[in-house]
Every structure is written in structure tokens, then in C-alpha cells.
Amino acid sequence: MDYLPLISLHSGETCKIGRIVAGRSATKRLYEMGFNTGAQIQVLKNDRGPLIVALCGHKVALGRGLAQKMLVGKVR
Amino acid sequence: MSYTIALVGNPNSGKTTLFNALTGSNQHVGNWPGVTVERKEGQVQRGNQLYTIVDLPGTYSLGALSEDEVVAREFILTGHPDVVINVVDATNVERNLYLTTQLLEMGAKVVVALNMVDEAEDRQISVDEKALAQRLGAPVVPTVASRRKGLDQLMQAAADVIERPLNGVVRLSYGESIDAKLAELQEFLVKGDLTYPPGWLGVKLLEGDTYVRKIVRENASLQSSEEFGRLWDEIAAQEDDWQLEIVDRRYQFVSAITKDVVQRPGTAVQTATDQLDRVLTHRYLGLPIFAAIMFVVFQLTFAVGQDLLGDLMATGMGAFGSILERVLVNAGAPDWLIGFAGSGIIGGVGAVLEFIPLIVILYLLMGLLEDSGYMARAAYVMDNIMRAVGLQGKTFVSMIVGFGCNVPGVMATRTLESRKDRMIAVLINPFMSCGAKIPIYLVFIAAFFPSYGGLVLFSVYVLGILIAFLMGKVFSKTLFKGETSHFIMELPPYRLPTVGNVLRNMWDNVSGFLARAGTTIFAVVSLLWVLAVLPGGVEPYGPESILGRIGLVIAPIFGPAGFGNWQAAVGLFSGIAAKEAVVATLGMVYAGVEGGAELVGVIREVFTPLSAASFMVMTLLYTPCAATLGTIRKETGSAKWALFSALYTFAIAWVMAVLIFQIGRLFGLS
Numbered sequence: 072m073d074y075l076p077l078i079s080l081h082s083g084e085t086c087k088i089g090r091i092v093a094g095r096s097a098t099k100r101l102y103e104m105g106f107n108t109g110a111q112i113q114v115l116k117n118d119r120g121p122l123i124v125a126l127c128g129h130k131v132a133l134g135r136g137l138a139q140k141m142l143v144g145k146v147r
Numbered sequence: 148m149s150y151t152i153a154l155v156g157n158p159n160s161g162k163t164t165l166f167n168a169l170t171g172s173n174q175h176v177g178n179w180p181g182v183t184v185e186r187k188e189g190q191v192q193r194g195n196q197l198y199t200i201v202d203l204p205g206t207y208s209l210g211a212l213s214e215d216e217v218v219a220r221e222f223i224l225t226g227h228p229d230v231v232i233n234v235v236d237a238t239n240v241e242r243n244l245y246l247t248t249q250l251l252e253m254g255a256k257v258v259v260a261l262n263m264v265d266e267a268e269d270r271q272i273s274v275d276e277k278a279l280a281q282r283l284g285a286p287v288v289p290t291v292a293s294r295r296k297g298l299d300q301l302m303q304a305a306a307d308v309i310e311r312p313l314n315g316v317v318r319l320s321y322g323e324s325i326d327a328k329l330a331e332l333q334e335f336l337v338k339g340d341l342t343y344p345p346g347w348l349g350v351k352l353l354e355g356d357t358y359v360r361k362i363v364r365e366n367a368s369l370q371s372s373e374e375f376g377r378l379w380d381e382i383a384a385q386e387d388d389w390q391l392e393i394v395d396r397r398y399q400f401v402s403a404i405t406k407d408v409v410q411r412p413g414t415a416v417q418t419a420t421d422q423l424d425r426v427l428t429h430r431y432l433g434l435p436i437f438a439a440i441m442f443v444v445f446q447l448t449f450a451v452g453q454d455l456l457g458d459l460m461a462t463g464m465g466a467f468g469s470i471l472e473r474v475l476v477n478a479g480a481p482d483w484l485i486g487f488a489g490s491g492i493i494g495g496v497g498a499v500l501e502f503i504p505l506i507v508i509l510y511l512l513m514g515l516l517e518d519s520g521y522m523a524r525a526a527y528v529m530d531n532i533m534r535a536v537g538l539q540g541k542t543f544v545s546m547i548v549g550f551g552c553n554v555p556g557v558m559a560t561r562t563l564e565s566r567k568d569r570m571i572a573v574l575i576n577p578f579m580s581c582g583a584k585i586p587i588y589l590v591f592i593a594a595f596f597p598s599y600g601g602l603v604l605f606s607v608y609v610l611g612i613l614i615a616f617l618m619g620k621v622f623s624k625t626l627f628k629g630e631t632s633h634f635i636m637e638l639p640p641y642r643l644p645t646v647g648n649v650l651r652n653m654w655d656n657v658s659g660f661l662a663r664a665g666t667t668i669f670a671v672v673s674l675l676w677v678l679a680v681l682p683g684g685v686e687p688y689g690p691e692s693i694l695g696r697i698g699l700v701i702a703p704i705f706g707p708a709g710f711g712n713w714q715a716a717v718g719l720f721s722g723i724a725a726k727e728a729v730v731a732t733l734g735m736v737y738a739g740v741e742g743g744a745e746l747v748g749v750i751r752e753v754f755t756p757l758s759a760a761s762f763m764v765m766t767l768l769y770t771p772c773a774a775t776l777g778t779i780r781k782e783t784g785s786a787k788w789a790l791f792s793a794l795y796t797f798a799i800a801w802v803m804a805v806l807i808f809q810i811g812r813l814f815g816l817s
Binding site: 093095097098102104105107108110116119120121123125127130131132133137 | 207398534564632
């Protein structure tokens with residue numbers, strides 16, 4: 072699967088987490104909050120400011136910097 | 148004998164609501180030994196048995212990423228709770244069970260409170276609690292904490308688990324290579340005679356847990372073994388990979404369970420939260436709505452808290468003061484005692500009590516915003532602006548809290564994950580004008596700007612925010628340059644705030660004030676009073692008193708700012724102890740009364756509108772009070788940062804006050 076940064080997705084699109092290339096503690100925090108490999112998320116908002124994504128039906132805001140470092144595979 | 152129950156759960160899982168529902172008013176708050184993380188305990192009586200429930204901090208994990216996590220796991224491992232109640236959000240089982248797996252790894256006796264099952268039902272999510280219990284090897288009790296449902300069954304399940312040992316502790320597998328390494332480690336760790344379960348230590352070592360590494364490194368019998376040394380180096384080389392592998396394996400364990408146990412509808416049900424968020428986090432509307440909400444909060448706070456209740460309180464205190472004085476006079480009390488009671492206690496402690504209504508209203512409104520889930524949205528919409536000045540959205544929440552009091556404001560920075568964000572948020576918090584400074588502004592407004600009171604007060608707050616932003620920018624480019632910052636924040640579903648939670652949150656904060664009024668501030672005003680009447684024979688609160696002499700020494704510093712008299716200096720000096728003491732001190736040194744019209748009259752003669760403005764700016768920005776400095780020291784873990792904070796804020800305040808006065812003079816003011 073081709074990975075692209077989460078930030079390049081539009082709102083409404085769904086993807087699976089592939090790899091996170093952020094710093095050690097940020098990566099671990101993301102993993103522990105449920106953004107682990109294979110987790111499916113939907114982008115709810117990606118216009119200005121942090122992204123809002125849905126993970127298991129719950130909303131999480133992610134800074135644009137982090138979203139750049141989260142590599143995901145699009146799900147149709 | 149009482150049994151101990153530990154309460155753990157993710158943030159937003161309803162853990163606090165459950166704690167409040169179980170313990171009612173039977174709670175007390177303290178700190179964990181050695182750290183500032185709050186420790187809440189409550190008692191529950193069931194039949195003849197007393198249970199002590201310890202509310203552990205809400206965390207996603209039990210690693211070592213934050214102090215909260217360490218506190219929670221230390222208690223579970225070494226505090227020997229008889230049972231651990233794990234609050235699991237029924238709408239979010241897939242993620243909440245991650246924490247549960249770590250409890251199982253610890254070998255804790257767990258009872259799962261499957262909370263908010265009503266919300267899960269609304270979203271058409273069904274959880275087979277029997278199957279879940281079987282797979283976890285722990286009882287699962289459905290609850291709705293906000294409506295007190297399932298509480299009795301939960302306590303019964305906990306009582307049962309305490310009575311009989313759990314059979315068949317679930318073991319996780321982390322894949323062949325890690326399991327093998329763990330088995331190898333285990334042999335050594337068992338011999339190490341450490342206070343923690345060796346199996347758990349092994350997993351944490353492979354996860355690169357800094358605390359556990361330290362424990363093991365300091366264990367002499369382990370470190371003397373050459374074989375262990377080799378194993379240690381091997382682990383160090385691979386822990387980055389293993390760390391994420393272990394997290395992944397926990398999730399695999401969880402998803403193997405949830406796949407059979409949790410049924411979700413094909414497409415997520417649209418909720419009121421989604422509708423609300425469309426407006427409240429809207430790219431253009433979000434910010435104006437937030438501004439409007441904050442405006443209403445402060446309007447209400449001042450209208451109800453200050454104008455209505457505060458004045459009532461002041462009148463009451465005044466009446467009480469004259470009664471007390473009469474009683475003392477009639478009882479033939481010596482003059483010094485009457486003076487001390489009047490100016491020391493009524494003037495100092497009373498000044499604090501007068502603005503308690505304001506704090507009450509402010510915290511009630513903040514509690515409503517917090518409990519409804521809006522505060523997370525506020526952080527979200529502010530993130531853009533905050534980012535422009537090198538900060539992030541969550542920092543703004545701690546700043547808002549600082550408007551009430553900088554002590555909880557500084558403590559609220561704990562939600563910031565990165566050190567850089569947290570340190571900057573701590574250092575700029577004192578620029579948020581706290582509630583205790585309001586009476587000071589009000590005196591100067593009454594003296595010089597009575598018709599522009601609202602505008603002046605508003606400008607003061609805005610100036611504080613601007614300076615905070617400016618310093619945030621400076622710090623992020625200098626002291627904390629290059630350190631990373633990241634923004635991850637859960638946006639919990641909107642909920643109707645519960646009266647109990649809002650009241651309790653308010654009381655937790657306000658009781659802190661009351662406690663300070665009774666202790667620190669009482670001590671401060673007593674000391675100031677002593678300084679003001681000594682050495683014997685001098686005119687109390689005169690320039691000859693010790694207090695006056697201190698003022699005379701400091702006063703020249705403030706000359707360029709336009710208020711280089713000893714009285715103003717003494718007022719500011721007392722404010723370093725507690726901002727509440729400033730007005731009372733000014734009142735005594737200027738007018739021989741605690742405040743009120745006489746003080747306003749004298750201020751009008753001594754100050755000019757320009758020097759009043761520079762004095763207000765000085766008050767806004769200068770050295771935070773002792774309580775705040777103490778909190779900064781605890782939160783940053785170093786007295787150096789507290790000292791830095793005390794000095795740099797003073798420097799900024801002085802520069803700003805001088806600038807205002809000197810520029811004002813150039814324009815022919817004063």
C-alpha cells in the first residue's frame with residue numbers, strides 16, 4: 072500500500088494508520104491513544120488549524136505538524 | 148478494617164462522575180507524596196464494611212510519559228489496593244481496553260465498570276458484557292454513573308472480588324522474540340528481589356520505560372551480573388522497535404476481544420455532538436463564538452460575583468468588623484489587639500472573603516464549560532492564534548483558568564504533553580490577571596476612571612494576554628528553541644453538565660482560596676501588621692515603622708514609573724506575599740483604613756491618572772504571589788524556574804510601567 076501523510080487527506084476520507092514518524096514520546100502517545108498500526112480513522116475536518124479525525128466514533132484533534140508525520144493508507 | 152479500591156480509567160470515561168456518585172460528599176483531597184498530582188479519596192459504607200476509594204488520575208496508559216501515569220501505576224503496584232475498578236467508556240471500548248490490558252499485566256484484581264451504556268445504546272453500539280468478562284477474566288458491570296445506575300452491582304462485584312481470589316489471570320503474548328526475551332529477563336528479575344512484579348518489570352524494560360530502567364539500574368545484585376549486563380545492552384539497542392511492538396500486541400489482544408464482543412452500526416450514527424461541532428469548530432464561526440462565550444462568562448462573573456454578591460459580602464464584613472471592635476472594646480481588650488483584629492484580620496482576611504463570590508461564579512461557569520465538553524473546543528479554535536505565537540491551543544485553557552487564580556492555572560498546564568509547551572505555559576501564566584488583583588484595579592478605577600471602568604479593566608486583561616503571547620514567542624525562540632511541541636487532544640462528546648460535578652469542581656477550587664485566606668494570608672497580614680507597628684512607639688503604618696523603612700528603600704526603583712513613594716512600594720511588596728494583601732496594605736499606609744472611600748480619596752491626591760495607569764500595569768505584570776511561585780517550583784521541579792519567574796516578571800512589569808509613564812509624559816500627560 073502507498074503511504075501518504077494524513078494531512079493530505081480531505082475531510083470525509085477514511086484511512087488506516089501505516090507508520091508514525093514523529094518523535095519518540097509523541098509516537099508513543101499517539102499509539103496509546105489508539106492510533107496504532109492498522110487503526111482505521113476518518114478525517115472529519117481538515118481546513119484550517121488542527122485536523123479533527125474520528126477514531127472508533129470518537130473525535131480527536133491532531134496538530135498539523137503531527138498529521139504531517141502520520142503516514143496512512145487510504146481506504147476506499 | 149477498611150478495604151481500598153483504586154479507581155482508574157481514561158480521561159473522559161466518566162471516572163470522576165463515578166467517583167462522585169459512589170462517594171457523595173464523603174471526600175477529601177490531598178496530594179500524592181512528593182508530587183503535586185492531586186489525590187482524591189472517598190469513603191463508602193456498605194453493610195458493616197467500609198471501603199476507601201482512591202481516585203487515580205485519568206490516563207490512557209500506565210507508562211512513564213507523565214507524572215499522572217507514574218502516580219497511578221505506583222499506587223496500583225505498591226499501594227496494595229484490594230481491588231481496582233477500571234472505568235471503561237462503553238462507546239469507546241476498543242481504545243479503553245488498552246489501559247485494561249496494562250492492569251492485567253500488572254496482575255491487579257480488576258473489576259470493569261462498563262460506563263455510559265446509555266450513550267452506547269443511543270449510538271447503537273452493543274457490548275456483550277458477559278463475553279467481555281469471560282475474555283478478560285474479570286467481572287464487568289454496566290453502569291451509568293451520571294444517573295447513578297449500576298453502582299450497587301459494581302460495589303457488590305468489587306466486594307466479591309476482594310473476598311475470593313481471581314482465577315486464571317490472563318496472560319498476553321507479545322510475539323515469539325519478545326516473549327523469549329521476557330522469559331530470559333524474568334530469571335534475573337526474580338533474583339533481583341525488587342518490590343515490583345518481575346513479569347511487569349520485564350515488559351516495562353523492553354518498552355524502554357525510564358522509571359523502571361532506573362530501578363533496575365540501581366539494583367546492585369542485577370548490575371553485578373555480567374550476563375545481565377549483556378542482556379541490558381541488547382535491550383537498549385532494540386527497545387525503540389520493541390516499544391511499539393508491545394503497544395501493537397496489546398492492541399491485537401484488545402481487538403481480538405472486541406471483534407467478538409462489540410457490535411457497531413455500519414455507519415456511525417449522527418449525534419448532536421456532530422451537529423454542534425459543525426458550528427462550534429467552524430473555520431470562521433468558531434473563534435467569534437468562543438470570544439462571545441468568554442465575554443458572557445466575564446460579564447456574568449463581574450455582574451453577579453462582584454457587583455451583586457461581592458458588595459453584599461463587603462457590607463457584611465464591615466458590619467462584622469464594627470461588631471467585633473465593639474465587643475473587644477467592651478471586653479477591655481488592649482489597643483493593639485483591637486488594632487490587630489480591625490486592620491489585620493478584618494482588613495486582610497476580609498479583603499479575601501469579599502472576592503470569594505467572584506471566584507465562585509467564575510469557577511461555576513468554567514465548570515459548566517468544562518463539564519459540557521466545550522473547553523476542548525475552545526482549545527481547538529484557539530490553536531491557530533496560539534500557534535502563531537509559538538504556543539498551542541491547550542495552553543489557552545490554562546491561561547483562562549489563570550484568570551481565576553494562577554495556582555490552578557499553573558497546575559492546568561499538566562494537560563500539555565511536551566516539555567516545551569508546558570514550561571512556556573507555566574512561565575506566562577502569571578500574566579493572566581488573577582481574581583485577587585481585581586480589588587486593586589477597582590480602587591484606581593474608582594479614583595481616576597470611574598466612567599470608563601469596564602474599558603479600563605478590559606484593557607488590563609488584554610494587555611496581560613498580549614504580554615503573555617509576546618513572552619511565549621520569545622521563550623519558544625530562545626529558552627526552548629528547537630524542542631518539539633505537538634497537539635493531540637480528544638474532543639469528548641458534548642454532555643449536559645451534571646450539577647454535582649460542577650459544584651464539586653467549584654468547591655475544590657474555592658476551598659483552596661478559603662484555606663489560603665485562613666493560613667497564608669492570615670500569616671502574611673499578621674506579619675505585615677507587626678512590621679507596621681514596630682519598633683515600639685512609632686506611628687503605626689508610618690514611615691518610621693519597619694514596613695515604612697522597607698518601603699523607603701524600595702521606593703526609588705519606582706521613581707521612573709511615577710510612583711516612587713514608600714507607600715506604593717510597601718503595597719507592591721505585600722503583594723508578593725499575596726495579591727489580596729495589596730489593597731489592605733495600601734489602605735493602611737495611605738489612609739489608616741482598610742479601603743473604601745477614604746483610600747480612593749487619598750489615591751486621587753497622591754497619584755495622577757498617568758501614574759495610576761502605570762501602577763495598574765505594574766500590578767498586572769509583576770512578580771506572582773508566593774503561592775503561585777511555590778506551585779511553579781513544584782510543577783517545574785526546580786526552584787530555579789520559580790526564581791526566574793519571580794525576577795523576569797518583575798523586570799517586564801517595571802519596563803512596561805516606566806514606558807507608560809515616560810511616554811505618557813512626553814505626550815504631556817500628568
